[in-house]
Amino acid sequence: MHELSIVSSIVDTVTESVAAYPGARVKEVRLRVGALSSVIEESLQFCYGIATEDTPLAGSALVVNILPVIVHCEPCGQDVELEGVQSFRCPKCNEPSYDLRQGKELEIESIEIEEDEDDHTDCGVAPRHSEEK
Amino acid sequence: MTTRIVELRRGILKKNDELAAGLRNRYTAAGVLVLNLVSSPGTGKTAFLERTLTALKARGARVAALVGDLETDNDARRLASSGAPVRQINTHGICHLDAEMIDKHLEGWELGELDYLFIENVGNLVCPSSYDLGEKIRVALLSVTEGEDKPLKYPTMFNSADAAVITKMDIAEPCGFDRAEALKNINEIRPGIRIFETSAKTGAGMDEWLEYLAEERERRNA
Numbered sequence: 319m320h321e322l323s324i325v326s327s328i329v330d331t332v333t334e335s336v337a338a339y340p341g342a343r344v345k346e347v348r349l350r351v352g353a354l355s356s357v358i359e360e361s362l363q364f365c366y367g368i369a370t371e372d373t374p375l376a377g378s379a380l381v382v383n384i385l386p387v388i389v390h391c392e393p394c395g396q397d398v399e400l401e402g403v404q405s406f407r408c409p410k411c412n413e414p415s416y417d418l419r420q421g422k423e424l425e426i427e428s429i430e431i432e433e434d435e436d437d438h439t440d441c442g443v444a445p446r447h448s449e450e451k
Numbered sequence: 452m453t454t455r456i457v458e459l460r461r462g463i464l465k466k467n468d469e470l471a472a473g474l475r476n477r478y479t480a481a482g483v484l485v486l487n488l489v490s491s492p493g494t495g496k497t498a499f500l501e502r503t504l505t506a507l508k509a510r511g512a513r514v515a516a517l518v519g520d521l522e523t524d525n526d527a528r529r530l531a532s533s534g535a536p537v538r539q540i541n542t543h544g545i546c547h548l549d550a551e552m553i554d555k556h557l558e559g560w561e562l563g564e565l566d567y568l569f570i571e572n573v574g575n576l577v578c579p580s581s582y583d584l585g586e587k588i589r590v591a592l593l594s595v596t597e598g599e600d601k602p603l604k605y606p607t608m609f610n611s612a613d614a615a616v617i618t619k620m621d622i623a624e625p626c627g628f629d630r631a632e633a634l635k636n637i638n639e640i641r642p643g644i645r646i647f648e649t650s651a652k653t654g655a656g657m658d659e660w661l662e663y664l665a666e667e668r669e670r671r672n673a
Binding site: 320323324327328331332335336339345349354355356357403404405406407414415416422424425426427428429430431432433434435 | 452453454455456457458459460461462463464465466545546547577578580581582603606607608610611638639640641642643644
């Protein structure tokens with residue numbers, strides 16, 4: 319049940335990030351979660367609704383993209399995707415491997431925000447054309 | 452009304468990971484080998500650690516321990532009987548230890564005066580796997596009473612471990628413990644992991660474990 323602390327971290331990070339876009343509303347928060355991250359999506363979703371109340375994330379959707387485990391198989395000389403997390407063996411040659419290349423991710427990939435048309439506050443970044451001088 | 456996607460690519464536990472990286476640097480600079488012991492409640496982490504601390508002290512090693520529980524200081528009092536400095540961390544409902552708790556409870560301890568620091572995590576095979584404490588070695592413990600398929604049920608924890616310890620081997624037989632099956636399952640989840648079969652009651656397997664600790668300490672400090 320550490321999903322609540324995870325969701326609290328998400329709320330803090332996103333709140334901090336959207337502060338650069340005054341007046342913007344958060345529509346969606348997208349996560350990349352490795353199959354080995356020991357986070358349950360249902361619990362995340364459940365906690366998300368509660369933890370985002372009265373924050374800039376209130377009413378936004380949480381999209382959880384689960385990434386399969388990928389290990390490097392030495393005999394095959396390539397990265398291979400595992401079918402689950404019950405056996406760390408190459409599905410092609412059956413050799414065990416502990417050379418993890420993907421599966422422990424726990425990150426906020428991106429957020430989708432909605433702004434009013436005339437709200438052009440652009441987090442202090444200079445307009446692109448100024449670089450072309 | 453316009454919508455836009457803002458790429459963040461931020462680790463959700465970034466704050467903990469950064470604190471843990473700082474702790475890891477401190478441990479390395481001090482030359483202390485730090486181990487994080489994780490298991491279900493009731494596996495026998497405290498008994499195993501009690502025996503380990505006493506044996507290491509007898510060998511002249513400088514040891515200390517931090518022990519996490521939701522409530523009570525019972526485990527700290529048990530471990531302190533070994534003569535080692537011990538501090539209890541009460542998480543008051545939180546299901547895991549995090550780097551901030553470790554940092555706070557290390558205050559006043561001179562890490563350079565220690566050879567080994569053991570962190571006994573909260574009994575839980577799920578949540579502690581996500582929280583790096585800056586440890587050099589994560590040890591997953593499993594008792595013979597828990598069922599040989601525990602590693603398959605909690606793959607994240609066993610997969611993230613550097614060493615595995617089977618406890619209560621003295622009652623393996625009456626429990627009908629299938630040793631081969633347990634070893635196979637641990638290896639299936641974490642190929643090549645070092646496994647110790649121990650009993651804190653009889654002392655079985657402890658010498659091999661202590662040798663491993665000494666080797667790891669030497670290897671990592673070299």
